Amino acid sequence: MAIPETSGSKVVAPLRDAPAVAGHTGGLSARMSKRRTARSASPDGDAGTAFWLMAPALGLYAVFTLLPIAATFWLSFNSSAGFNTSASFVGFGNYAKAAHDPIVWKSLAHTFVWLAYHVVMAGGLGLLLALAVSRLRITQVFFRTAFFLPHLVSLAVVGVIWANIYDPFFGLMNTALTRIGLGAFTQGWLSDPALVLFSVNLASSWQGFGLYMLLFIAGLQNIDRSLYDAAEVDGANSFQKLIHVTLPGLREVTTFVVSLAMINGLKGFATVFVMTNGGPFYQSELITTYIYRLAFQSQDHGLAAVLCILLSLLAIAITIVFNRWRARLSQ
């Protein structure tokens, strides 16, 4: 595993600077990185060269990210009924409309529940398996590799797979439950309004936990061995070592994994889109799927833009909260 030599006893010193994994965003490190930038810049300000080195990245980024961010903000104050119609200024009209739209509130509530499910199921399973797998020596690589396999499957493909697993007639879930004598637990996994969000999230979490497990394993490998020796000298049993050494040693990775899981959860789209398309009765509608529905199906761009702003604010809030938390941890 490639945890840099820098760590030593400071468990996850490098993780503090870790905004993102696998193309998922995090962005939790503004303060730290700024300090570093100032320190290591070369003295001769070669602004012209810097501009040309930045130009390709900045150009693409400005056109396909910064401009759309600004335009989304603008759009949220305008009314537009489609891609080919002109917009008219409506002030906070779209915001008022959003406040009175029950599906907006539903999708917001579902998004929070969705995040909680994902953090607990994917993050929790990642932690438990990391604790177990990291104790293995001979078979560690085998288990690590095997447990990571689901993460390689595209979430859209996961949606197709799990829609079949949940199929009431030939699906793996209900048939397997029946076969092992748990027939009482068979469900309409995707048709039960109270269950659907959980069922879809289970599929997403199945795909997501492997990455969190890897990160926890990396964190575990960075815990100072001598702390365990000291605990043993003090007569600690394995449970006490877990509570007093391992878990505190994992605090920073945990912060990182939880924030990553929340940001990933916030972007959840593909599994819902593929498995239920928000149904039944909007019971699995998330902010992201509702944005898609509004923007590309009912063509209410003003309302969709308000949801876009809401989604961005949530993402920024999560980032700031965890950045603070991490800063406090590392003091």
Added chain:
Amino acid sequence: MSVRNREWPLALALAPVLILILAPFVWLLVSSFKTEAEIGRADPFTWPADLMWRNYLDAWQIGGFGDLVGNSLINLVGVVALSLITCAPAGYALAKIRFPGREWLFYAFILGLTVPVQAIVIPLYQVLFGLNLVNTLAGIVLVQVSNGIPFGIFLMRSFFIGVPDDLIEAAKIDGASHVQILTKVFLPISTPAVQALVIISALSTWNDFFLPLIVLISPEVQTLPLGLVRFASTYASDYRLVFSGTVISFLPIILLYILMQRRFTEGLTQGAIKG
């Protein structure tokens, strides 16, 4: 306590968990070789009477998987190459050159790391439309590169920051320009960062669904996940096709991963930690 003492009990205890987690793969793989009637009999624990290799042939031809895989590969290579070309120089400039506006640029990139792509999708579509890039592979490559740029820049930058400034000074005395320093000094010693960037951008591109869904409308330009979803909903009642098509869409990457397991894991963790 010797390793041997706890290795095998723990490994045995983990075996059922492993079976549960891998069950979807096994079920799908086994079912993909069954006949329609065998799947309909709804018992996942029976072995197919004959291995129906035909299912794969049919799915491949009917689903146009050749084109889908081809498009995904073009998409992947384009994004990985462009990401390296854009992020390495920008990361170098942010790490090692002092220039006006650097702070502001930094915050602008932080913004891009944070805001989910779904939150900017309407104007993004309009920009693509205005540039005539909707329904083109070039369009999907450009938006995905842009989407990954903040992460890529941070990753490269935090590696480059660790390279001593003395190296730059020495190279400058030898008359090297910043571009030469980047390509001849920095990149060669940054294999772990480059590896992380390649693996992370490749994986996220290969698996992306949302952006292709917006950009790639006609079947002949679609990528694998998008094509599979279309295929699975068109042939929803022909389970043997859906199953074998699904296996086709995840098997290659899983085999690739098993072959280069170490590099993959290193790249992912490295990227998480250094990014």
